[in-house]
Amino acid sequence: MEAVLSIKNLTKNFGRIKAVNNLSLEVKPGQVFGMLGPNGSGKTTTLGMLMGVVNPTGGEFTWFGEEPTHHVRKKIGAVLEHPIFYPYLSGQKNLELNAMIKQCPEANIPKVLELVELLDRKDDKYKTYSLGMKQRLAIASALLNDPTVLILDEPTNGLDPMGIAEIRELIKKIAANGKTIILASHLLDEVQKVCTHFAVLKKGNLVHYGPVDEVGKGEETVEVLAEVENFNELLLSFAGTSSINRENGSYQVAMRDGFHSKDLNKFLFEKGVVASHLITRKKTLEKQFIEILASS
Amino acid sequence: MLHLLKIDLKKMTSYRTFWVIGGLYFLTLGLGAASGMEFLKWLARTFEDFGQKLNINRIPLYHFPDVWLNLIWSAGLLKIVLGVLIVISVTNEYTYRTLRQNVIDGLSRAEFLTSKILTNLLLSLISVAMIFVIGLITGMIYSPSLEIGQMITDLEFFPAYFLELFFFLSFALMLGILIQRAGLTIIVLLLFPAIEGIIAAKVDNYAPWLIPYFPMRSIWYLIEWPFPRYAFQEIQDYVKLSSAIIVIVWTALFNYFSYLKLKRADI
Known part of the structure; x- marks a missing residue:
């Protein structure tokens, strides 16, 4: 065209x-x-x-x-x-x-x-x-x-x-x-x-x-919260976790390639934990924009 | 062309300042032109106070063909008012930034300038027509005899008057485009004849032949002061071609400078 x-x-x-x-x-x-x-x-x-x-x-x-x-x-x-x-x-x-x-x-x-x-x-x-x-x-x-x-x-x-x-x-x-x-x-x-x-x-x-x-493409971040002890360690033991960040009382889990929020949800369920809060965060334009400006 | 004139008139005709200044101009033009007899009567009274007698009927201010040049020369003094009007019209486009928007909307810079020049032409033509009508009426009232030969004598001063006005409005337009601020432009417009006069006085000592080429001098030589003829002095009662050519060249240059400035500027 x-x-x-x-x-x-x-x-x-x-x-x-x-x-x-x-x-x-x-x-x-x-x-x-x-x-x-x-x-x-x-x-x-x-x-x-x-x-x-x-x-x-x-x-x-x-x-x-x-x-x-x-x-x-x-x-x-x-x-x-x-x-x-x-x-x-x-x-x-x-x-x-x-x-x-x-x-x-x-x-x-x-x-x-x-x-x-x-x-x-x-x-x-x-x-x-x-x-x-x-x-x-x-x-x-x-x-x-x-x-x-x-x-x-x-x-x-x-x-x-x-x-x-x-x-x-x-x-x-x-x-x-x-x-x-x-x-x-x-x-x-x-x-x-x-x-x-x-x-x-x-x-x-x-x-x-x-x-x-x-x-929005690229790695996904999942914001998750559950009322169990040592939740941090549980999340770390998940194969799809690349890093964890604690923010505003919930955990920001950066996923490895090929893993999605539903995999994490399934994993938690199998471990007998029910998440009280679970949100998939895509990268915002704002984040990307700041990355672009910083890297150029 | 007509389309461009309509655009500029659309901007002006809803602008109150335009009507106030334009109205005052044409009112003063009309009243001033018609009040020459009153001036003569006042002159006669003043003479009487000194024990002299002045027969005002022997001063043919409004007789054909004198009326033409007398009116045209006097009306020329008022052109500064139209000049100020043009300065306001063009500097507004800069202060409101509407010139920029006009160009964004699809007017070329040359078209913008053309629309302003066409308004200058129109205002000049209206002034010429107005003076012609006033001259015709007053001439018919006061002339002792209406001979067609007398009536059509000196009509060549009308094209000259038109040139004078269009020259001056082109000058005002150029100053507005170069300076872009109303107040400063008006001051320069008012002071320019004085500044030029001072420079001309200096130049006169070294190269007097240059004087007729000075812009404000060129219109001064185009239509010379007619009243000394009533004091038995010789006046230039015709339009000198060389003066007309100098005025035309200046007018073309003013508009060309406006165009160059508009074309090159980031607006």
């Missing part, structure tokens, strides 16, 4: 600082692509180059196999950093202006306003909106031309837990329609919940690139 976005050796220097260094990656149709990295790792600069507001120092990229021009940008919906609108215009008027720039019908406006639940505030000036409403209006504006690709940069920045949940639901809803989404974030939990693929940037370098599914 042809890549939606293909980046080759993209580089941006600000003076002596290498903000993005020789970045190459591809985003395929239908992916929800997470871009991770600490603050200042070059995520926004990369997206800025892809959207024509930052001039690259070197390298190239194509959208839908085409050279990037402003015509191509009209097919992409993007919110970089924070929402930007004319504060003295109403939400509706701002979207009308966006529709003129993107050359798409104004008839789309009520649809997107409804999606982000802003219909009843559409005639109020943008400057009167709360942060969450501003973020939602930005998403509405990005969706206005029914883009095949959506770029969101920290869409939940500064939102309260309710707002975060709302935006996350919205992203899932949009992804379910088959749109390709590129999501830059430093909230790992968020990326793990919504993304299919992810890339990790560190000081402008690409240090990891792959599907999110693979994060």
Whole structure:
């Protein structure tokens, strides 16, 4: 399948600082692509180059196999950093202006306003909106031309837990329609919940690139608790145990390859012990992310 | 092209400051242009206080064809107001960061600049049309006889007036794009003629032939001060082609500098 976005050796220097260094990656149709990295790792600069507001120092990229021009940008919906609108215009008027720039019908406006639940505030000036409403209006504006690709940069920045949940639901809803989404974030939990693929940037370098599914693979950890004496030793005698850690009153058992939680459960049962608590822990993206950053 | 003009007008027409400044400009333009007779009457009264008599009917301020150049020259003084309006319009795009979002949304940088230049053209044309209408009305009221030959004399100053306005608005637009902050840009816009004057005075000692090429001087030479003609002095009552060419070249350069800056900047 042809890549939606293909980046080759993209580089941006600000003076002596290498903000993005020789970045190459591809985003395929239908992916929800997470871009991770600490603050200042070059995520926004990369997206800025892809959207024509930052001039690259070197390298190239194509959208839908085409050279990037402003015509191509009209097919992409993007919110970089924070929402930007004319504060003295109403939400509706701002979207009308966006529709003129993107050359798409104004008839789309009520649809997107409804999606982000802003219909009843559409005639109020943008400057009167709360942060969450501003973020939602930005998403509405990005969706206005029914883009095949959506770029969101920290869409939940500064939102309260309710707002975060709302935006996350919205992203899932949009992804379910088959749109390709590129999501830059430093909230790992968020990326793990919504993304299919992810890339990790560190000081402008690409240090990891792959599907999110693979994060959970590899060794399993089982959290277990039983009210018996010398439970520790019992667990150690299990053939599948590679190491044991005591945490928060329960035991974290790292399993050897090929062993799973059900093997441990069976073992305990055969020994006449009934576990009062047993949870399989997969490795989180957070853990993997920190490992990636530490090892690079 | 029309599409780009509509985009910029959409930004402006819901902006209250635009209507306030634009309204004040056209109001002052209209009132100022129509109040020349009052000025003459005041002048006559002042003369009388000194025991002199001034026959204001012998000063054909509003007679065809004098009315054209008199009005055009006076209206030129107000162009600074339109300049400030343009500065606010473009620096807002930087302070609100909407220029960035416009580009992200699919406007090219050249299109963005074109939309602003088209607004400059439109405002210049409206001013020209307004002065033409005021001149026509006042001329018809005050001229002793309406001869078509008199009426169409000096109309060449209208293209010159248009050039003057478009030159100045292009200059304001360029300053806004280079400086990006409203307050500072407006100060530079206001001080520039004075700064240029000081430099020109120095240059005058060494290379006087350079003076007509100074940007603000070039519009000064395009439409010269007409009132000394009522004190029996010779004035330049035609548009010098060389002056027009200098103004056109400066205008093109201003817009080209704007384009270069926009193209190269990370926004």
